[in-house]
Amino acid sequence: MAEMRLTFLGATRTVTGSQYLLETDRARVLIDCGMFQGSPHDVIRNRVPFAYPPNEIDAALLTHAHLDHCGLLPHLAASGFRKPIYATKGTVDLTRLVLLDSAKLQEEAAKSHQRFATRNPDRAAAEDEETAAALTAASKEDPAAATREAPPEAVTALREALYTVADANAALGLFVGIDYGAEVQVAPGITATFLDAGHILGSAIIRVRVMERDQVLTIVFSGDLGRPGSPIIRDPTAVTTADYLLIESTYGGKTHEPQEEAIRLLGEAVKLTGDTKGVLLMPSFAIGRTQEIVYELDRLLSAGTIPHLPLYLDSPMAQKASDVYRAYLDYFDDDARALVARHDAPIDYPDAIMTTAQKDSLAIEQAARPLMVVASNGMITGGRIVQHVKALIADPAMTLLFVGYQGDGTLGAQLQQGAKQVRIDGQDLDVHCQVRSISGFSAHADEPELLGWLGNFTTKPRTTFIVHGDPDAQAAFEPKVRALGFATAVPGWRDSVELT
Numbered sequence: 398m399a400e401m402r403l404t405f406l407g408a409t410r411t412v413t414g415s416q417y418l419l420e421t422d423r424a425r426v427l428i429d430c431g432m433f434q435g436s437p438h439d440v441i442r443n444r445v446p447f448a449y450p451p452n453e454i455d456a457a458l459l460t461h462a463h464l465d466h467c468g469l470l471p472h473l474a475a476s477g478f479r480k481p482i483y484a485t486k487g488t489v490d491l492t493r494l495v496l497l498d499s500a501k502l503q504e505e506a507a508k509s510h511q512r513f514a515t516r517n518p519d520r521a522a523a524e525d526e527e528t529a530a531a532l533t534a535a536s537k538e539d540p541a542a543a544t545r546e547a548p549p550e551a552v553t554a555l556r557e558a559l560y561t562v563a564d565a566n567a568a569l570g571l572f573v574g575i576d577y578g579a580e581v582q583v584a585p586g587i588t589a590t591f592l593d594a595g596h597i598l599g600s601a602i603i604r605v606r607v608m609e610r611d612q613v614l615t616i617v618f619s620g621d622l623g624r625p626g627s628p629i630i631r632d633p634t635a636v637t638t639a640d641y642l643l644i645e646s647t648y649g650g651k652t653h654e655p656q657e658e659a660i661r662l663l664g665e666a667v668k669l670t671g672d673t674k675g676v677l678l679m680p681s682f683a684i685g686r687t688q689e690i691v692y693e694l695d696r697l698l699s700a701g702t703i704p705h706l707p708l709y710l711d712s713p714m715a716q717k718a719s720d721v722y723r724a725y726l727d728y729f730d731d732d733a734r735a736l737v738a739r740h741d742a743p744i745d746y747p748d749a750i751m752t753t754a755q756k757d758s759l760a761i762e763q764a765a766r767p768l769m770v771v772a773s774n775g776m777i778t779g780g781r782i783v784q785h786v787k788a789l790i791a792d793p794a795m796t797l798l799f800v801g802y803q804g805d806g807t808l809g810a811q812l813q814q815g816a817k818q819v820r821i822d823g824q825d826l827d828v829h830c831q832v833r834s835i836s837g838f839s840a841h842a843d844e845p846e847l848l849g850w851l852g853n854f855t856t857k858p859r860t861t862f863i864v865h866g867d868p869d870a871q872a873a874f875e876p877k878v879r880a881l882g883f884a885t886a887v888p889g890w891r892d893s894v895e896l897t
């Protein structure tokens with residue numbers, strides 16, 4: 398076999414920035430091109446120049462629409478990449494929402510930094526210097542070590558948008574939507590097949606086959622793996638063979654609360670809100686979690702488990718994402734399709750109130766109680782949810798119900814951990830509302846589910862690369878994968894291996 402190389406350009410010992418480069422003598426294919434999110438030493442990596450000339454990539458393959466998998470594609474396109482980006486059709490439509498939103502937020506952030514710089518030229522200049530130093534450090538030979546030392550202030554000082562709405566549109570113009578299960582030639586000697594990953598609508602495990610002379614090598618990229626039994630979408634596809642495997646490890650060492658318990662807790666919170674004539678406020682990710690929560694509320698209502706409280710869906714992005722879900726009924730699992738066949742729209746709650754204008758969003762707090770609100774974003778770091786939390790945080794009749802993961806350092810995490818006072822928009826506010834959490838809703842397989850998926854392999858890959866996990870999760874997960882008889886490796890940022 399001719400030389401073949403795989404380079405790990407993101408989601409190494411961390412959960413964001415997914416990006417892998419596969420090179421053969423004849424072609425270069427990129428798998429995911431995600432944004433680094435979270436801590437400053439991760440985020441600065443978005444600004445480190447690409448590890449390859451973007452105009453020399455033959456194709457990009459995208460596993461799913463989450464920003465940490467697709468978020469750098471506009472930057473790639475603006476840097477010279479002009480070739481096709483392959484994804485399932487559902488992913489193409491969701492990615493459009495995600496990238497345009499990301500570009501808009503970056504343009505806004507850049508404008509606000511420029512305003513700050515006009516008012517505080519000296520501070521801005523100092524910050525720019527620090528940013529430049531951090532970026533130089535991050536771009537050095539040992540970028541992983543260097544970025545760990547980057548000062549946290551650096552990131553806030555970045556004044557240029559990483560990309561614009563025009564760049565996002567240029568990248569979107571490169572997308573080619575394909576069907577699940579179809580083997581497509583993506584570059585000379587390389588094909589890709591997208592298999593349902595059961596994570597969010599359109600999500601895929603990508604099976605790449607490399608044909609060199611008379612040999613074939615198969616590399617499977619798990620992408621983000623969903624949970625068997627999740628509502629609406631299908632279960633992750635069983636894969637039985639690969640020469641090389643990359644598997645995500647977000648929840649290595651962790652077991653989720655059972656989904657039945659999550660649904661029971663959701664029903665209990667709704668009943669309590671009905672009894673106390675209160676407000677149930679649920680911060681939720683716009684894509685995936687919102688549709689799942691609406692689905693479960695609709696099921697609980699149909700079963701007569703909960704009273705029919707008004708539901709406000711206060712997220713334009715989530716409404717658009719729901720439209721995409723409705724357009725891909727053929728991606729739904731059997732249960733959801735059976736509901737559709739009975740004319741019971743599975744991701745619609747009866748008489749739900751969709752708010753689009755900002756004034757309608759603000760009016761929700763004055764509406765007749767009891768009521769429920771689902772608003773973005775999921776960790777209360779921005780979006781309409783922030784205003785609602787601010788307005789209702791001192792109200793004992795409000796229940797703030799967390800239905801998703803809260804990242805360290807976010808307002809959501811502070812509230813979830815029982816903070817008695819929090820700062821929002823520069824104001825210190827006392828917390829008098831009820832705070833509850835449900836951990837059983839997750840778009841990711843937990844450790845037993847990841848191991849169960851690995852159990853489908855009838856022949857073991859030569860190497861199983863453990864990616865997309867924090868170091869603790871990977872340390873817990875790796876020995877269990879080995880115990881199943883897999884040879885494992887945990888690659889670092891920009892590590893490169895030869896595949897034979």
Ligand SMILES: [Zn+2]
Pocket residue numbers: 461463596621
């Ligand atoms: Zn994801």
